[in-house]
Amino acid sequence: MRRPLTLTTRLVALVVLLVAVTAAVIGTATTLVMRGYFTDRLDDQVRSSLTRAYGPPMDFRGPGRDDDDGRGPGGQSIGTLTALVDPDSGTSTGTVLEDDSTGEAKEKPLSAAVLDRIADVPADGKVHEVTLRGLGEYRVIANDAYNVVSVAGLPTKEVDDALAWLVTIVVVVSGAAVAIAGGAGTFVVRRQLAPLREVSGTAHRVAELPLASGEIDLSERVPARLTDERTEVGQVGAALNAMLDHVEASLDQRHRSEQQVRQFVADASHELRTPLATIAGYTELARNRPETTPTALAKVETESARMTGLVEDLLLLARLDSGRPLEREPVDLSRLLLEAVNDARVVDADRQWRLSLPDAPVSVVGDAARLHQVVTNLLANASKYTPAGTTITVTGSADGFTVHDDGPGFSPELAPRAFERFTRGDAARTRAGGAGLGLSMVQAIVAAHGGSVELTSNPGATTFTVHLPR
Known part of the structure; x- marks a missing residue:
């Protein structure tokens, strides 16, 4: 070739x-x-x-x-x-x-x-x-x-x-002109294309980086003097820098996802290992001391239910991540909020529960069971991480609802990661804190409905705002 x-x-x-x-x-x-x-x-x-x-x-x-x-x-x-x-x-x-x-x-x-x-x-x-x-x-x-x-x-x-003499002169002069043009043209063209070679060098250096996995340092860029879009070379340089910015952002996102997956697997293993270890311990206890069998069976049942709930939550998150559609039917959001707040009053009488609804019923289109899970998870989160006597207010609106409490709020380090999986308010990861999937499920379910959820938290004022399409 x-x-x-x-x-x-x-x-x-x-x-x-x-x-x-x-x-x-x-x-x-x-x-x-x-x-x-x-x-x-x-x-x-x-x-x-x-x-x-x-x-x-x-x-x-x-x-x-x-x-x-x-x-x-x-x-x-x-x-x-x-x-x-x-x-x-x-x-x-x-x-x-x-x-x-x-x-x-x-x-x-x-x-x-x-x-x-x-x-x-x-x-x-x-x-x-x-x-x-x-x-x-x-x-x-x-x-x-x-x-x-x-x-x-x-x-x-x-x-x-x-x-003949004239032709000889013309040929000699033309030959000299062609030779001079070739030499001068080579010099000028190489000089003018030098910036393009520099842009190409940047692309080659990036191509030689190991981008397969791990954290990538993609700081290589075309110099600013070669990114003036008023010139052809500047347009190429600016386009290459824009592409490298996108690639760097994608690689960073991939690295974060890999880290999250690793953390997710580690946390899931930890959460599943704890009830399994408890079940194994009480089974061994019942075998060695038959008189403790009723107590051991009760504890095995409790841990099995906890492990089943964790597995069901993980399966739900996996389904939502895969993009499987939820049911789409009219849901009376006003009634759903009323039932959830009434249930919370019965379960947790140590806190003050308030509900504010508009005069007209609020209706949305979605999966009633999953939306109920969103509300109960938010109320359970407010109940679990606030002291007794805290006032928790649920307010309905035409495009969703808010859950507000006057508790201590999220720490500045925890708030940006509140919706990540296996993120819990207790740094020691005690069982009292739960598995850390409640808020991540809230975000996943709301996103599957085409809505959004936001968190604003300060000491004495924490608000979750849920927007749902009607």
Whole structure:
């Protein structure tokens, strides 16, 4: 497979190609213009040679030239060809002016082949280009006067040599321009793409980081000077930094989730191990001391119920985490709150329970059993972690309800983690504090209904606010 070209190579190649094409166009145009100019000058000289040799043509209204400019007989230049052709008889004669060995101009008769070719030139007073054997390329003019065709011509060698020299100069200059463009283009392109290589280096360094697991230090970023979105490189740098921010946030969230899962497994194991150990101990006691069997069985029943409740709570949380839908039916929230508060008054008479409901019944759509569990968990939490004599107030509203108490409240360290699983108010994790799943179940059930729950806690004022869609 052919190796792909780099962006630097392609840009430099494009610059070199543009310079080469521009130089070729300019060189070609210059050559064509100069060729036309030189050819026109030569044609003027050819006409002058005809006039000097045979006088002006019939349509010429000025005096003829018969002066000698010192260049040869009749003022003709070296290489001048003159001839006369008689169309009636088919005879022709002519000479060409050449340098002899002494450096003087000398007329040399034209060969029969050259004369035959000259006889074919149209006698229209226009200059034509012909190839003459032994003489090369010539610009020739023929004019018919008194039934005799007079012919004059000059070689194109000087024009061809000048054009060849011009082409050589154009090629050399164009080649130098292309070479300079290639070198300068390479320098400029590499310099301009240096920021892009720096952005690429950042991406490569991030790609080399071990991102599979654990806490990841993803502090690598594109420098701020390369994130100006007014430039193309800045747009790439800013986009890469934004992506790295998202990746870092996702990795942090993943790490926190991993830590929570590990803590969840450890806490669940701890909570399940305690009742299992109790059951095993009382079973062993009943086996060794039969008289304690009734007490042991009662304790086994209590611990089994506790373990069953814990397992059911864990299963409910797992179902909610998996996104399994709850029942959706109209629920009379006013009646649900009234029943829950009345139950709390019966169970816990040491605290003052108050209920405030709007005049119109409050109704929501959801799972009545799970919403009842939300209310009872919040009331149980308020009862468990407040001293006797605390006033607990439940207030219903059109979009949910609040549970407020005037107890000591949550500690500043505990409040942000109040809804995390296995978080309990007692740092020692005593059994009196429960398993620490009550508030996490509240949040999970409310979220499954499309609502939200918020906690604000200060000494003497703790409020849980539950918002439920109607």
